[in-house]
Amino acid sequence: MNRPSPTTHRVVVVGGGFGGLSAARSLRRDDVSVTLVDRRNFHLFQPLLYQVATGALAAGEIATPLRGLLKRRKNVQVVLGEVSGFDLVRRRVFVADLAGAGAHELEYDTLVVAGGAAHAYFGHGEWAPLAPALKTLEDALEIRRRILLAFELAESAEDPLARASLLTFVVVGGGPTGVELAGQVAEIARDTLRRDFRTIEPRSARIVLVEGADRVLPAMHPRLSAKAKRSLERLGVTVRLDRLVTDVDPRGVTIQPRLGPAERIASRTVIWAAGVRASELAIALAEQSGADLDRAGRITVSPQLTLPGHPEVFALGDMVRVSDGSSGVLPLPGVAPTAMQQGRYAARVIKRRLRGKADPRPFRYRNKGDLATIGRLRAVGDVKGVRLSGFIAWFAWLAVHLYYLTGLQNRLHVFIRWTAGFVTRGRGARLITGKAAHQPLRQDSTQISADDAPPLARTKVS
Amino acid sequence: MNRPSPTTHRVVVVGGGFGGLSAARSLRRDDVSVTLVDRRNFHLFQPLLYQVATGALAAGEIATPLRGLLKRRKNVQVVLGEVSGFDLVRRRVFVADLAGAGAHELEYDTLVVAGGAAHAYFGHGEWAPLAPALKTLEDALEIRRRILLAFELAESAEDPLARASLLTFVVVGGGPTGVELAGQVAEIARDTLRRDFRTIEPRSARIVLVEGADRVLPAMHPRLSAKAKRSLERLGVTVRLDRLVTDVDPRGVTIQPRLGPAERIASRTVIWAAGVRASELAIALAEQSGADLDRAGRITVSPQLTLPGHPEVFALGDMVRVSDGSSGVLPLPGVAPTAMQQGRYAARVIKRRLRGKADPRPFRYRNKGDLATIGRLRAVGDVKGVRLSGFIAWFAWLAVHLYYLTGLQNRLHVFIRWTAGFVTRGRGARLITGKAAHQPLRQDSTQISADDAPPLARTKVS
Numbered sequence: 030m031n032r033p034s035p036t037t038h039r040v041v042v043v044g045g046g047f048g049g050l051s052a053a054r055s056l057r058r059d060d061v062s063v064t065l066v067d068r069r070n071f072h073l074f075q076p077l078l079y080q081v082a083t084g085a086l087a088a089g090e091i092a093t094p095l096r097g098l099l100k101r102r103k104n105v106q107v108v109l110g111e112v113s114g115f116d117l118v119r120r121r122v123f124v125a126d127l128a129g130a131g132a133h134e135l136e137y138d139t140l141v142v143a144g145g146a147a148h149a150y151f152g153h154g155e156w157a158p159l160a161p162a163l164k165t166l167e168d169a170l171e172i173r174r175r176i177l178l179a180f181e182l183a184e185s186a187e188d189p190l191a192r193a194s195l196l197t198f199v200v201v202g203g204g205p206t207g208v209e210l211a212g213q214v215a216e217i218a219r220d221t222l223r224r225d226f227r228t229i230e231p232r233s234a235r236i237v238l239v240e241g242a243d244r245v246l247p248a249m250h251p252r253l254s255a256k257a258k259r260s261l262e263r264l265g266v267t268v269r270l271d272r273l274v275t276d277v278d279p280r281g282v283t284i285q286p287r288l289g290p291a292e293r294i295a296s297r298t299v300i301w302a303a304g305v306r307a308s309e310l311a312i313a314l315a316e317q318s319g320a321d322l323d324r325a326g327r328i329t330v331s332p333q334l335t336l337p338g339h340p341e342v343f344a345l346g347d348m349v350r351v352s353d354g355s356s357g358v359l360p361l362p363g364v365a366p367t368a369m370q371q372g373r374y375a376a377r378v379i380k381r382r383l384r385g386k387a388d389p390r391p392f393r394y395r396n397k398g399d400l401a402t403i404g405r406l407r408a409v410g411d412v413k414g415v416r417l418s419g420f421i422a423w424f425a426w427l428a429v430h431l432y433y434l435t436g437l438q439n440r441l442h443v444f445i446r447w448t449a450g451f452v453t454r455g456r457g458a459r460l461i462t463g464k465a466a467h468q469p470l471r472q473d474s475t476q477i478s479a480d481d482a483p484p485l486a487r488t489k490v491s
Numbered sequence: 492m493n494r495p496s497p498t499t500h501r502v503v504v505v506g507g508g509f510g511g512l513s514a515a516r517s518l519r520r521d522d523v524s525v526t527l528v529d530r531r532n533f534h535l536f537q538p539l540l541y542q543v544a545t546g547a548l549a550a551g552e553i554a555t556p557l558r559g560l561l562k563r564r565k566n567v568q569v570v571l572g573e574v575s576g577f578d579l580v581r582r583r584v585f586v587a588d589l590a591g592a593g594a595h596e597l598e599y600d601t602l603v604v605a606g607g608a609a610h611a612y613f614g615h616g617e618w619a620p621l622a623p624a625l626k627t628l629e630d631a632l633e634i635r636r637r638i639l640l641a642f643e644l645a646e647s648a649e650d651p652l653a654r655a656s657l658l659t660f661v662v663v664g665g666g667p668t669g670v671e672l673a674g675q676v677a678e679i680a681r682d683t684l685r686r687d688f689r690t691i692e693p694r695s696a697r698i699v700l701v702e703g704a705d706r707v708l709p710a711m712h713p714r715l716s717a718k719a720k721r722s723l724e725r726l727g728v729t730v731r732l733d734r735l736v737t738d739v740d741p742r743g744v745t746i747q748p749r750l751g752p753a754e755r756i757a758s759r760t761v762i763w764a765a766g767v768r769a770s771e772l773a774i775a776l777a778e779q780s781g782a783d784l785d786r787a788g789r790i791t792v793s794p795q796l797t798l799p800g801h802p803e804v805f806a807l808g809d810m811v812r813v814s815d816g817s818s819g820v821l822p823l824p825g826v827a828p829t830a831m832q833q834g835r836y837a838a839r840v841i842k843r844r845l846r847g848k849a850d851p852r853p854f855r856y857r858n859k860g861d862l863a864t865i866g867r868l869r870a871v872g873d874v875k876g877v878r879l880s881g882f883i884a885w886f887a888w889l890a891v892h893l894y895y896l897t898g899l900q901n902r903l904h905v906f907i908r909w910t911a912g913f914v915t916r917g918r919g920a921r922l923i924t925g926k927a928a929h930q931p932l933r934q935d936s937t938q939i940s941a942d943d944a945p946p947l948a949r950t951k952v953s
Contacts, residue, residue, distance in 0.1 A: 109646075
C-alpha cells in the first residue's frame with residue numbers, strides 16, 4: 030500500500046508506450062507519485078512488430094510487462110484500464126474498469142497523455158478486417174497467420190489462377206513499415222520456405238508494394254529512396270509508385286495511377302501500412318481545451334507540449350503536433366525517439382516546476398539518425414547527415430534495435446533469433462495461431478494517402 | 492513436385508504430435524511416400540505448455556513448424572487440413588480444406604492415425620469456457636490471460652470479498668498437469684509478482700488444488716505423492732484430496748468430499764486439469780473396423796497397434812489402448828514417450844513388411860522414468876525404479892525437457908528463460924493478450940474423476 034501523502038504531487042500518465050513510459054521513468058522523485066494507466070499490461074517495442082508479423086520473432090520477445098519495468102520505482106503505480114475521458118477542470122481521469130463494472134476516477138495535479146496512434150483507412154474503416162494493419166501484437170499474429178496460410182492454401186489449390194492469387198501479396202504504403210514488411214515477405218518466399226513445400230514453388234510468389242507518392246520512404250533523402258527501391262526489386266518485390274488503392278475486395282485490389290487506366294491485382298493477402306490516425310483521446314482533450322485537431326486527428330500542443338489554458342496537461346507522441354511558437358508546427362517524425370524525448374521533456378518540466386523554476390526552453394527534437402531495413406544485409410539510413418546503405422546500414426539497424434529493445438532477456442532472445450535466422454535463413458516463429466485455421470481468408474478494399482506514410486517501424490537513434 | 496511413382500508405398504500419417512511425427516520421421520525410405528496431415532502447421536511440445544500458461548515461456552518457444560522439421564525428408568509431404576473421416580475399404584482419408592471449400596481425398600496403402608486426446612469435462616462440456624483446460628497454445632494464452640488479469644482486477648477491486656475471490660485460484664485435477672500448474676501459480680504469487688503491485692499483496696493469494704483420489708500424482712509411487720503434496724503445501728498450495736467438484740459457476744466452485752458436507756470455494760479463476768477424452772477420429776475408426784471404445788473414447792488396437800481386420804491401419808498415442816493379446820490392455824501412461832515409441836514401432840512394422848518380413852514382436856513400452864516438477868528446486872520422479880525428489884529430480888526434469896524439446900533454437904530460448912527466471916524469479920512472458928482486455932472473467936462448474944488424471948504434462952524419459 031503506497032498512498033501518497035497530501036503534499037505529494039500526483040501525476041497521472043496515460044499510455045505505456047515509448048512516450049508515457051519515458052515520462053513515468055523520468056519522474057524519479059520522492060515527492061511525486063505517478064500513476065501509469067494502460068489498457069495492456071505490457072510495453073510493446075513497436076519498431077520490431079513487423080518481425081513478429083513475419084515469423085522472425087516470437088510475440089513475447091518484443092513485449093515487456095509494465096509492472097516488471099516499473100517495480101523498482103516505488104513512486105509509480107500501474108493501473109490496467111482504458112481511459113474513457115477527462116475532466117480538465119476538476120482534474121480527473123476516468124478509467125473504465127477492466128471487469129466491465131463501470132469507471133473509476135483518478136485525480137491528478139499534472140496529467141501526461143501519450144495515447145499514440147493507429148493506422149487509418151482514410152474513411153474506409155470497413156477495409157480494416159480485410160487488409161489488416163500492424164499495430165498490436167494481435168495484429169502481428171493475425172498478419173503472420175494470413176501470410177503463412179496463403180502459402181498453405183496455395184500448396185493445396187488445384188486451380189492455377191487461385192494459386193497465383195494466393196501467392197500474391199500486396200503491401201499498401203511505402204513508408205518504413207511497408208518497405209520492411211514487403212522485404213520480409215519476399216525473404217519468406219525466397220529463403221525461409223524454399224524447401225518447405227512439395228507442390229508450389231514459394232519463390233514464384235509475387236510481392237507488390239503500392240505507394241501513393243513518387244518514391245518509397247518519402248521522409249528520407251531521395252537517394253536513399255532510390256536505393257531502397259532497388260534493394261526491394263532485387264529481392265523480387267514489385268514496387269508500384271504514384272498509385273492510390275481505390276478498391277479492395279476478397280479477390281484483390283484495384284490501384285489507380287495518376288494518369289491512365291486502373292490496374293487490378295488479384296491477391297488474397299493485403300496488408301495495410303498507409304496512414305496514421307491519432308488516438309481518440311486527442312479528440313477528448315481538444316474538446317475540453319479548444320486545441321486544434323489536424324486531419325489525422327492529432328492535437329496541437331504548445332512548444333512546452335501542454336494544452337492551451339492547461340499548463341498542467343501534457344500531450345505527446347504520435348497523437349500530437351507541436352507548435353513552433355508562431356503559426357506553424359515542428360516537423361517531427363512519428364517514431365519512438367520523438368515520443369521518448371517528449372516524455373523525458375515533460376518529466377523535466379514537471380520536476381523544474383516542483384523546484385519552483387521556470388519552464389525550460391521549448392521542446393526540441395534531436396534527430397540522431399534514421400534507419401530502415403529491407404532485408405538480409407540490406408538497409409538504408411541517415412545518421413547525423415551521413416547517408417548509409419547496404420551492409421553498414423543493416424548492421425547499424427541491428428545494433429540500434431538490440432540496444433533500444435526493452436529488457437536484457439528480450440535482447441538475448443532477439444539476438445539468438447537473428448543469428449539463427451541469418452545462418453539458416455529460417456524463421457522459428459512461423460506458426461499459424463489464433464482463429465480456427467479453417468476460417469477462410471477475406472479481404473476488401475484499400476486507399477492510399479500519398480503523404481501519410483506510417484512511421485511506426487522506422488527507427489530513429491534517440 | 493514430388494509425385495510418387497506407381498510402385499511407391501503411400502503412407503498417410505494423421506497428426507503431427509509426438510506419435511505421428513515419430514512415425515513420419517522414421518519412415519526414411521526411398522520407396523515410401525509419406526503424407527502427414529495436421530490442422531496446425533506446427534508440432535507442439537505439450538509437456539511445457541503449462542509454462543506458457545504461467546508466463547515462464549513464450550508461445551513460440553515450445554512450437555516448431557512441421558514443414559521445417561520435415562523439409563529435409565524429401566519423401567514426406569505435409570498437408571495442412573482437418574481430417575473429417577476415413578474410408579477403410581477404399582483406403583481413403585478425407586481432409587477438409589482449410590479454405591472451407593470442401594474436402595479432398597488422400598489415398599493410402601498404409602494409414603497411421605495419431606489424433607491425440609483433449610481434456611474432458613465428464614459430461615459437462617458447458618464448463619469448458621468457464622474452467623479452461625490446457626491443450627493448445629491458444630488455451631495456454633487464455634489461461635495466462637485469466638491468471639494475470641485476476642491479479643490486475645484484484646489490484647483495483649474495492650470490495651474485500653471480491654478481492655479475495657479474485658486472488659483465489661482453483662486447479663481441478665491432481666495429476667502432473669494440475670500439480671505443475673498449481674505450483675507455478677503459487678510461484679507467480681510468491682515470487683514473480685512480489686513487488687509488482689501497490690495495493691494488493693500477491694503472496695496473500697490462495698491456490699487450491701482439488702483431486703478426486705486420495706493423493707496427488709496417483710500414477711506415481713505413494714511416497715512420491717506424499718512428497719509432492721508436502722512441496723505444494725510449502726509453496727502455499729492448499730491440497731484438497733478425495734473431493735469431487737460438483738458445481739462451478741462464475742463466482743466459484745463447490746467441492747464434495749466422500750463424506751460430509753459440500754464445501755464452497757469463492758474463486759474467479761478455475762483451471763481444468765482433470766480427465767482426458769480421445770480424439771473423435773477414434774470413433775470414426777471404431778465405426779468402420781468394429782474396434783472397441785472405452786469410456787474415455789479410446790479405441791482398442793492390436794498388440795501391433797493395428798485395427799481389427801485392417802493390418803494396414805495403425806492407431807497410436809493418447810487415442811488408443813493397446814491389447815495385451817488376450818482380454819486385457821497394456822497399462823500405458825498417456826505421455827509423450829509412449830506415443831513416440833508407438834510411432835517408431837509402427838514405422839518399423841511398415842518397413843519390415845516392405846522387405847517381405849513378418850511383423851515384429853508386439854509393441855512393448857520401455858519406461859525409462861517419470862518426472863513431475865512442483866516448483867523452483869522441487870520435483871519428484873521415478874527413474875528406472877529409483878525414486879528421486881528435491882533438487883536432483885528438479886535438475887533431471889530440466890535436463891530431460893531441454894534435451895527432448897524440438898529444435899536447437901527453442902532449446903536455447905527455453906534455457907535462457909529458465910536461467911533468467913531462476914536468477915530473477917521473474918517471468919518475462921507474463922503478457923495479457925488475446926480477447927479485449929475488458930472482457931469480464933467468467934466461470935461455471937466442474938467435476939472431477941478420481942482416476943482419469945491428465946497425463947499430458949507428465950514426462951517420461953523415452
